Amino acid sequence: MEQTLPAYVIGVDYGTDSVRAVLVDARTGAEKAQAVHHYTRWKTLQYCNPAKNQFRQHPLDYIEGLEAVVRRVAQQVPADQVKGLAVDTTGSTPGPVNADGVALGLLPEFADNPNAQFVLWKDHTALDEAAEINHKARTWGGEDYTKFEGGIYSSEWFWAKIAHVVREDAAVASAAHSWMEHCDWITLLLTGGELASFKRSRCAAGHKAMWHESWGGLPAEEFLTHLEPKLAGLRNRLFTETYTADQVAGHLSEEWAQRLGLSPATVVAVGSFDAHAGAVAGEIEAYSMVKVMGTSTCDIVVAPTSEVGDHLVAGICGQVDGSVIPGMLGLEAGQSAFGDLLAWFRQMLEWPLQHVLSTSKVLTPELQAALREEMSNTLLVQLSEAAAAVDPAESQVLALDWVNGRRTPDANQALKGALMNLTMGTSAPQVFRALVEAICYGSKQIVERFEEEGIAIKQVIGIGGVAKKSQFVMQTLADVLDRPIKIAVSEQAPALGAAMYAAVAAGIHPDVLTAQKAMGSGFAETYEPNPARVADYQARYAQYQAFGRFVETATVGQSEEPVMETETPAITTA
């Protein structure tokens, strides 16, 4: 009998705080090894200014992380058995590069300049530029380039960020030959190819850079220079074609094969975004929504292109042919804060531990540190237990989940979070419950938007940190959505999805659907909605929506999308 030789693939997933790699058997998906690295400079928020919503990441954090995690997993098997590697990253996270594709942040003259670093997805410094793009797209007399991106361009995305940085920083503007999404830049680095002929990611370009085949790729030069004269000529130095993540971007360069302990014969697939790769590992199929629930959420849906046709889904983060599964339309929505909203509340409660405890004359510094660590590790779990005991029918506190703006439906990153109905009797678990409900109501608005726009959601699948860590959030979500939520087994779904793309690019599986079947790890559990809770949540959802309209109306003039002046809505609470 013929013996099949072992074949492994590596998926590299760059998240917000850390990068991880998994080494998996390309035929079965069985995980052989995994490794995680937290970005060193990011940990201390170098290059960032949270007060201004400025979040930048240095390319050395990415490079150091890549070497650390890939070397560790690669050493588990002989180098010639690793057939493919693929990278997914957060997005839109673009950075400026020179004509050789070197990230400007790596050059000594730009090493300390935040504008020369990668502009992380959650950086909202480009609010004004996003508003201008929205206004100009509708009024410049040509194509509305936002139409396949939900009709509203966001400050989280490619062109808004580039326009903002080139306006702020003349030195970066003139040194930036081109700009690259993080997922493209790492893939270029690994393959050592030419920048001009490099295969850029369809997923990144279609969802964030207003790339569409129907208008010949990126928005016209005339539109871009109308937006910002400093963008003149950049379009020609970017790209026209884009490629799906199952395609070969190249092979590992000699230098990177050596640095990672791999063979130069290893195929490197085209890059993708974390949520899209995660959806592949979550075994997404037509009309399923995979919710990637971490600090933020990305809600990914796929549908046969032939069935959606040219129908535009308003208010989401775009619909792109082949952005998740080649041959199908990939649709993306999401919330800018999900676990982050709960982390914000935890930080509020921890304030005395951080700032008052250090003045204690009773507790030693060691005891203080131990107390801080214990609190940090257990607070969300304990709050969840206490909040689960609060009866939603009797709960008065209402929250809005927009602490990091609203990504969808209808992007408006200028919106802020809010709490109402606080009394002298309000307790921390009640506020926590309101925050958990708010992130679930935000999710419900997204599901409703898809369905109102004619995209049926037949099942909801959960992946990501919160899906794994919080039964309370998942049960609340099932009750609020009044739908079952299936939780995928994989702990590292985006990395596994990237590994699936790598296996197709390396020729081990003919297409992504076959790779999903062979390499998928299935589902761990399903949260069923509790019928006794559904009606209460439905009533509170109506209050959440009224509260949202009230706050949005009150913040007119601070948005990416001008809010129509309406009468301030009345909010009725039970």
Ligand SMILES: Nc1ncnc2c1ncn2[C@@H]1O[C@H](COP(=O)(O)OP(=O)(O)O)[C@@H](O)[C@H]1O
């Ligand atoms: N027990 C918990 N209950 C609810 N949320 C939690 C819990 N533990 C961690 N989280 C949230 O999970 C988020 C991190 O999710 P994760 O998927 O690991 O991160 P990322 O989005 O960076 O990939 C944090 O925002 C944190 O607040």
Ligand SMILES: O=C(CO)[C@@H](O)[C@@H](O)COP(=O)(O)O
């Ligand atoms: O927006 C996208 C992808 O389109 C994500 O990269 C972004 O939400 C970051 O996700 P994580 O918080 O790292 O899970």
